[in-house]
Amino acid sequence: MKKYTYVSTTDPAVSEREKRHHARIRGLAPDCMVLLENNGVLPLSAPGRIALFGAGARHTVRGGGGSGTTFPRHAYTVEEGLREAGFTVVTTDWLDRYDNIMNDAVERLEQQKDAGGIGMALMTSVSTLDTAEITAEDLAAGEADTAIYVLTRNSGEGADRTPGEGDYYFTGSEKKQIRTLAEHYPKFILILNVCAPVEGEFLKSCGAGAILSMGMTGAVGGQAVADVLCGKAEPSGHLTDTWAYRYTDYSTANSFGLLSGTKDDVWYEEGLFVGYRYFDSFDITPAYEFGYGLGYTSFALAVTSVSADEEKTELTVKVTNTGAQYSGKETVQVYVSAPKGSLDKPFQVLAAFAKTKHLAPGESERIRISMRTEEFASYSEELAAWCLEPGDYLIRVGTSSRRTFVAAKLCLDVVAVVKKHRNLFADPEGRPEITCRQAVSYHAPGEKEEAAAAPVFRLNAAKFAVNEMNYPEPEIMEDHHSGELITAEMVRKGQRTVEELVAQLTPEELVKFCTGIGKSLDTFWMDEYRVPGAAAQTTDCALETRDIRDAACSDGPAGLHVTPEFVVYNDGTIQELPESGGFFRREFNHSRDSEIAEHHYQYCTAFPAASTLAQSWDTAVLSACGEMYGQEMKEVGIQIALKPSMNIHRDPLGGRNFEYYSEDPLVAGMMAAADIRAIQQYPGIGSTIKHFAVNSQEWNRFHSCAHVSERAIREIYLKGFEIAVRTAQPMCIMTSYNLLNGVHTANSKDLLTYVCRDEWGYQGMIMTDWFTTLSGVDVFAVSDKSSPARHGLTVPHLCMYAGNDIIMPGSDEDRSEILAAMKDGMLSLADLQRCAANVIRTVLHTDIYEDSESWYRCVPVEESGFEAGEE
Ligand code: BGC
Numbered sequence: 001m002k003k004y005t006y007v008s009t010t011d012p013a014v015s016e017r018e019k020r021h022h023a024r025i026r027g028l029a030p031d032c033m034v035l036l037e038n039n040g041v042l043p044l045s046a047p048g049r050i051a052l053f054g055a056g057a058r059h060t061v062r063g064g065g066g067s068g069t070t071f072p073r074h075a076y077t078v079e080e081g082l083r084e085a086g087f088t089v090v091t092t093d094w095l096d097r098y099d100n101i102m103n104d105a106v107e108r109l110e111q112q113k114d115a116g117g118i119g120m121a122l123m124t125s126v127s128t129l130d131t132a133e134i135t136a137e138d139l140a141a142g143e144a145d146t147a148i149y150v151l152t153r154n155s156g157e158g159a160d161r162t163p164g165e166g167d168y169y170f171t172g173s174e175k176k177q178i179r180t181l182a183e184h185y186p187k188f189i190l191i192l193n194v195c196a197p198v199e200g201e202f203l204k205s206c207g208a209g210a211i212l213s214m215g216m217t218g219a220v221g222g223q224a225v226a227d228v229l230c231g232k233a234e235p236s237g238h239l240t241d242t243w244a245y246r247y248t249d250y251s252t253a254n255s256f257g258l259l260s261g262t263k264d265d266v267w268y269e270e271g272l273f274v275g276y277r278y279f280d281s282f283d284i285t286p287a288y289e290f291g292y293g294l295g296y297t298s299f300a301l302a303v304t305s306v307s308a309d310e311e312k313t314e315l316t317v318k319v320t321n322t323g324a325q326y327s328g329k330e331t332v333q334v335y336v337s338a339p340k341g342s343l344d345k346p347f348q349v350l351a352a353f354a355k356t357k358h359l360a361p362g363e364s365e366r367i368r369i370s371m372r373t374e375e376f377a378s379y380s381e382e383l384a385a386w387c388l389e390p391g392d393y394l395i396r397v398g399t400s401s402r403r404t405f406v407a408a409k410l411c412l413d414v415v416a417v418v419k420k421h422r423n424l425f426a427d428p429e430g431r432p433e434i435t436c437r438q439a440v441s442y443h444a445p446g447e448k449e450e451a452a453a454a455p456v457f458r459l460n461a462a463k464f465a466v467n468e469m470n471y472p473e474p475e476i477m478e479d480h481h482s483g484e485l486i487t488a489e490m491v492r493k494g495q496r497t498v499e500e501l502v503a504q505l506t507p508e509e510l511v512k513f514c515t516g517i518g519k520s521l522d523t524f525w526m527d528e529y530r531v532p533g534a535a536a537q538t539t540d541c542a543l544e545t546r547d548i549r550d551a552a553c554s555d556g557p558a559g560l561h562v563t564p565e566f567v568v569y570n571d572g573t574i575q576e577l578p579e580s581g582g583f584f585r586r587e588f589n590h591s592r593d594s595e596i597a598e599h600h601y602q603y604c605t606a607f608p609a610a611s612t613l614a615q616s617w618d619t620a621v622l623s624a625c626g627e628m629y630g631q632e633m634k635e636v637g638i639q640i641a642l643k644p645s646m647n648i649h650r651d652p653l654g655g656r657n658f659e660y661y662s663e664d665p666l667v668a669g670m671m672a673a674a675d676i677r678a679i680q681q682y683p684g685i686g687s688t689i690k691h692f693a694v695n696s697q698e699w700n701r702f703h704s705c706a707h708v709s710e711r712a713i714r715e716i717y718l719k720g721f722e723i724a725v726r727t728a729q730p731m732c733i734m735t736s737y738n739l740l741n742g743v744h745t746a747n748s749k750d751l752l753t754y755v756c757r758d759e760w761g762y763q764g765m766i767m768t769d770w771f772t773t774l775s776g777v778d779v780f781a782v783s784d785k786s787s788p789a790r791h792g793l794t795v796p797h798l799c800m801y802a803g804n805d806i807i808m809p810g811s812d813e814d815r816s817e818i819l820a821a822m823k824d825g826m827l828s829l830a831d832l833q834r835c836a837a838n839v840i841r842t843v844l845h846t847d848i849y850e851d852s853e854s855w856y857r858c859v860p861v862e863e864s865g866f867e868a869g870e871e
Helices: 016-032 078-084 092-114 120-124 136-143 172-184 200-205 218-229 276-281 447-453 488-492 498-502 507-513 610-614 619-636 665-680 710-717 719-728 749-759 796-802 812-823 829-844
Strands: 034-038 049-053 146-152 187-193 210-213 265-267 299-308 312-321 331-337 349-355 364-372 378-380 385-388 391-400 403-412 416-420 456-459 552-554 565-569 574-576 596-601 686-692 705-707 732-735 765-767 866-870
Touching: 016 218, 016 610, 016 619, 049 078, 049 092, 049 136, 049 172, 078 146, 078 218, 092 136, 146 172, 172 187, 187 218, 210 218, 299 391, 299 403, 299 456, 312 331, 312 391, 312 403, 331 364, 349 364, 349 665, 349 866, 378 710, 403 447, 488 498, 488 829, 498 829, 507 812, 507 829, 610 619, 610 665, 619 665, 665 686, 665 710, 665 719, 686 719, 686 749, 710 719, 732 749, 749 796, 765 829, 796 812, 796 829, 812 829
Parallel strands: 049 146, 146 187, 187 210, 265 705, 403 456, 686 732, 732 765
Antiparallel strands: 034 210, 299 312, 312 364, 331 349, 331 391, 364 866, 378 385, 385 416, 391 403, 565 574, 565 596
8 A cells, every 4th residue: 555645734723824825815806806887886985784685695606616626614705704894784584595595406406416417517506596585574674775686607617608597697586686676775786706707788787886796706705805895905807708798799609519509510610709809800899898897996098108110019008096085906908900911800909918006096107018029910821820911000008908099000011921830720621710801890989090190110021030830750769878777866967868768668667657547437536646636646657666756736727626634544545534525525445444643634725716817917916826826736745736727718608717717818828827937936846737729618528529720729729828838838738628620639749749849849748638538437528428429539549649748647448558559550659758758857847856946947938928017
């Protein structure tokens, strides 16, 4: 029996670290909350009597479900936060009645779960369809003049949201209740405890005095809401998604997930026109546009200097708090409208953003934004290159996608090619995409005059640097040191290379490095990892001989997903305590002759969900969370965090949108990069960006094929990943379950080797998503079994061929298949060696070696496409 030394604490008390991190996220959560409406109701003058209603009042959702869930010691509900802040909640009776309804629903769900066939989402979400009626007695209770209704929605891994009532749309009873409260109370505040858009039409007409989207704010939700309501903190978040009037306004409404009508294939016919790129280019008015957000004060923006050449476009923006009473923070958003040429172009694309510090009334801050001009390029499939087409580029500055002014005009003479690639994503079954060439796009009022008056900069295409990509093939690693056993220590000291070590390994050994230590699906849950609750671990097959140790990976995006409490018996076996909330609640069936020796505690912070954090528009918020997360990894002994998740919010119904940042790839890429850099500053730990790539839906996720044009893949779905890889070099990348243009991403050499390693210079280790090669794992995937799936599962040996270094959590079947493929000449030794080398190189950098250093000591990163900061 393997025995680890568990590094987590044996002290049951709430630790100082827990308290410190809780206080820090409470401080930053208001920066992520978006004030959608306010007629002056907020902030409230003082905590008073409150009539509190709505499913989220006492059952505030802290984050979504599945592997991205969290296990904090406690998460504050809105009710608790208000009471703690000194409010008197006068509707306890209504809240108790709702509790009864809720408890019944949970019981029903538990029964369904036992009966099987239920998606992960449902394990943590409860339908809001039932609700307790609001009676005349409730309305009269406590003679409150202020009411709050907390609307909540949840989603999770394994299932998408639906475009029906009780999810995207409000139910009839929710609408009735909200309208009644808006009419009855002089002050009525609607709080949205959601992580993705809900029906804008109702929000616009419901009569609420204020609407606050609190997002999903982890452990601090209720407390941070109370801080915002009382004006102790200002909500300074802005939307990172477009909130439409109705679901059918989205470009993907007919082709998303289940709605596409086909279970096997999804055609991304909207091409580039996702989110605001669609709403603006086709002039569809959103309820709340991308980038929108109010605050308690007002701001004025003025561009005080601007310059542009072929290398850089730079602006200084002076932001002044023009209000008289409240301080606050403002975002500065820069958009570029590129000229249409042989390529169709969206009306505008976000090019840079920044957030001010806290500005008191009358106070100003100058923000300097410097963008690489080549970043304004588009991808031309015809040229197989990123290029800027000739014409006028308008640089727009503002505080949302629809509140901007033209600050500069760049005029380019002829086409400038900036990066030459190979086209890699041909789709034999591709369909035409929509185009906005004939469409009348949105135009900001006064835009023509502003463009005519804006400073003009002439650019010369010949002066742009051209970058040409190389795509080398792997070569066999030869053993030049036979007779000498190369050890981890020799490689770590620089005496030998990883390649030299790998050259000494047999195929049987190599294949162990290329798979996690899992045995088979049936026994996965019984594997014991170095950290109880971890999701997988690398092999220790060469521990005795070469001292290559095993590294542990753990979810998840909003907090470490390790078992919060477990006991260790004298014989070295452990038991995870079911009552401590471990997601998979594994119980190790060892004989219990022995006594309990230690009781361990691994309570980690529940951070706000990624989509909520992104609404801060502040990379410093992401860095702060990454820094805390890194500290917790060190504390519990995790080497590789399976986060951040960073897929594009292609559609508001994506079941895992809460884990992802935005509909916009720049926001996704910058936020992820800040998070990764903060984690990887610590010695020997790293991040994993996932799910690579084009994983925009949960429906049928193991078997569904996304059909997307090369241009949309590169400009929308890969762009964020590219930013994260180039500027933050995450230690790991996790592939997705889906297929892309007919090939499983986990088996795609084009994606993993040619794009990721050759074009972007990726240095770390690529892993599969869990069980991607195994069948019979429908617990993870709601899918339609009425007919056989058109697309099968990922093939193990093709992972290695593609450059997917390690199959997680790994199984004996995976290892046998890979070895058989090698024997049959379907997989080369060079491919397997290259994968094993990537795994070993990464593992040798982790802190299972005492003297490890930050990943950044040996892995170089590039500068970001833009820089922003106080002048
Ligand atoms: C999820 C991943 C997660 C993995 C390990 C999969 O089901 O898609 O995001 O990291 O499980 O828990």
